[in-house]
Amino acid sequence: MKTNTNHIGHRLVFYVHDELDERETTYIATHLEQCAACRGEYELIKKGAEMLASLKSIPAPRNLWDTILRELRSQTESFTEDSEKTHLPKINK
């Protein structure tokens, strides 16, 4: 290993997400049982990952599309000659 200690380091993130093979998973699990420093890190990382995963999804505001269309229309009108080249959507008025 290239790290200057035998601690787990940022591979803990793979462990938290269960993305390691069996051999590495067993190695880290054993290390965590014996090393309080890594165990402390692991608890924080696990907590952070849970927090991120629990974040609520916010729906995009309903009027966002209308605002975008309005802006596209104004661009299309001011650049009528270039509208073919820039592939702006064809808007039905």
Added chain:
Amino acid sequence: MNRQKIDKAIFQRAADGDHYAFKHIYDAYRDHVYNLTYYMLGNENDAYDVSQEIFLKLFTSIDQFKHESEFSTWFYRVSINACLDHMRKANRLKTRYVNHTETDSFADTSTEPVDSLVLRNQINTDIEKAIQTLSPKLRSVMVLRYIDGLSYEDISKILNCSLGTVSSRLNRGYKSLGKALIHLKDEI
């Protein structure tokens, strides 16, 4: 967050200027883009403006793409960069308080008891605030991981950095969130 897959033909139609094909792509990505901008920038006004900017950019560049995989990498890169540009311009790199008031549009919460709803909103606000304290680099990785469950490899392509950098930033980001939110232990 789930996302509808976009068929190859839709990109072709969009490149030909088909309004409905654009709307289809917009519908597939609008919540992802809005959540990305919201959690990167920390408020609804900026999220709205920058989401608009991102989609306008998409509509003038859509003819570059034939497949969704190359498209989504490009699109998320454009989205993150638009947020970083916005932060730089507005000089808003410092920690900000996030005042999130929109409580009536969240899905699947209407049947929960009020106490649990209030608690969840409070927890969400706490997590939002903690995310806003992360550096833009850490925040980018966290937000990409959150909004589309992107793999380390996808994130490394989007941010143009190594897999090691992604995992190290994710590790640090989680650790900061964990430290900031340790008081919420077992409340979720």
